[in-house]
Amino acid sequence: MRLLDTTTFELRNGDQNSFCQEGYAILSHRWIDTCCINKNSATEEAESINSMFKWYREARLCITYLADVTRDVELPITSPRVFNRASSEERSEWFFRGWTLQELLALQEMQFYDMDWTYMGTKREMAVTLARVTRIDARYLSGAENFRDACIAVKMSWMALRKTTREEDMAYSMLGIFGITMTPQYGEGQGAFMRLQETLMATYLFDESLFAWQMPDLSSDSQHGVRKDKWAPSEWGLLAASPEWFKDSGDIEMAPHESVTRSFAMTPQGLKAPIRRTLYTGEIMALEGVFGILWISFVGTIFGGIGFLYLKHKLNKKAKEDFAFALNCYRRDSDGKLANVEIYLRPTSVDKVRYRYRKNPPSLVAKRIRCNELGIRFKSATDLGEGVVLQPRPGF
Structure with a gap:
């Protein structure tokens, strides 16, 4: 793990546990790992992707920089418009990036700043506003309940409207959210999301909400390279092609004491x-x-x-x-x-x-x-x- 010493401005390398004892702050923004990860090392890249959620979770403070937002002092922090871009009525791009979701969920001590580094508020103070913008229940954002209690379909719905530069990162950026690890294989494309679902299927044996998704429209299958001579519109399997298909699954629930455990396993067919x-x-x-x-x-x-x-x-x-x-x-x-x-x-x-x-x-x-x-x-x-x-x- 690499951290910048804010007193000496020296770059320090070390084990995360040692830094946790001293305490560290971490930055969240719409650019990903430009300076943090040596992508020439496959080992470091894999370790970093699987450790990123932990980096945020164990930080004392997360500083969230919204590079496209200007704080309007006349708007209360309860208004979702406080997160609008300076140039339009759209929400900040930070809310549409895949990697920033785990950063939002990982820890409670988060402070938001606009493009001029004007302080906007904390995650706790703005939990209700953030809930309206992200469709994540305010209970999970305020810390009243652990977001891990939400079922698979609900967590997937939080990612549904987000994008990543590389297709594989749609899966890799959710590893910490689900508490699992995977070896990154850039170049596998859609296969990364399939591997993610297979891992979830083997890990969360009681949670069949993994299959509780809907195609956004009947042409969705053709967008994922499906041959029309084998699959008609609205035909698919049990595993979704994209988190986007969970967009309307945010209200799915699990029974408090689910007793039925059924086996699902991938085969070549x-x-x-x-x-x-x-x-x-x-x-x-x-x-x-x-x-x-x-x-x-x-x-x-x-x-x-x-x-x-x-x-x-x-x-x-x-x-x-x-x-x-x-x-x-x-x-x-x-x-x-x-x-x-x-x-x-x-x-x-x-x-x-x-x-x-x-x-x-x-x-x-x-x-x-x-x-x-x-x-x-x-x-x-x-x-x-x-x-x-x-x-x-x-x-x-």
Whole structure:
């Protein structure tokens, strides 16, 4: 870690723990690591990216310099306009950069200054104003609650309107926010955000809000290199292509005592997920061994056989129908009650109905459809058995 001694103006190198004992201040601004990181060293670059959140969190003070804002003394600090650019009615660019989000969240002692270094206020004093500008609940900004208590979808929604110069940094700048580490691989492009989501999936086993996103519009898929001969508009997998797709997920909640833990894992084909249909646990019994024989014997050989085949046909047809999959995350309905968020799946490959499915469950491969919407319904999240949800990759 490198720090500038404000007494001697000497550049000091050392371990962060030693600097923490003395105490240090840190600067936040819209330019990133121009002077702080030696990018010629892959080791230093990786260590710095994974340590940056800690640098801010353990600082005594963060000085935030808004280079495009002029403080209007006639405006109260409760007005979001205090953060407007001097040349327009838009918010300061600081609020639209990816790396500055973790700086805003990391620590409470933050002071804002305008382009002339005029003092504007502290993060605590301006928490309500900052909440209106960033869409981050004031409770997290004031320190009343730990922002880490927010679910994945909510944290992603905070990044949705932000940009980074390099595509990979959209993922890397969120590592500290989620409390995870990744090895930076510049050049992987969209793959960085996919890796981030796979890491979150393996780390936050109870939090299925990772899948609670919506496409901004039906052309969103084409912006990420998806081949039209394989994926129709509004079709996708379980993992989003960009944080932008979480823009409207800021109201997603997790249950206080979530008891259902389901397994999701990436495979070469897509995500292995508990999506198998419940229809195989009930009606299928009528086709199994003794039940099928008794049915045919009781009804009669001809009519029983016809009924037997009809039920198989009905189940095979039902197995190919679109269906809703309830996640273990929630939204408030019109009465303020928590209801499960659900997404929609369409089977692309299903085993035909045959005997003894309870011992050998049918395979199910599906796509996510209607990706521009999320539903809510009072339906508990249960483990339905494994299937695969296809996941597009760039160039598919």
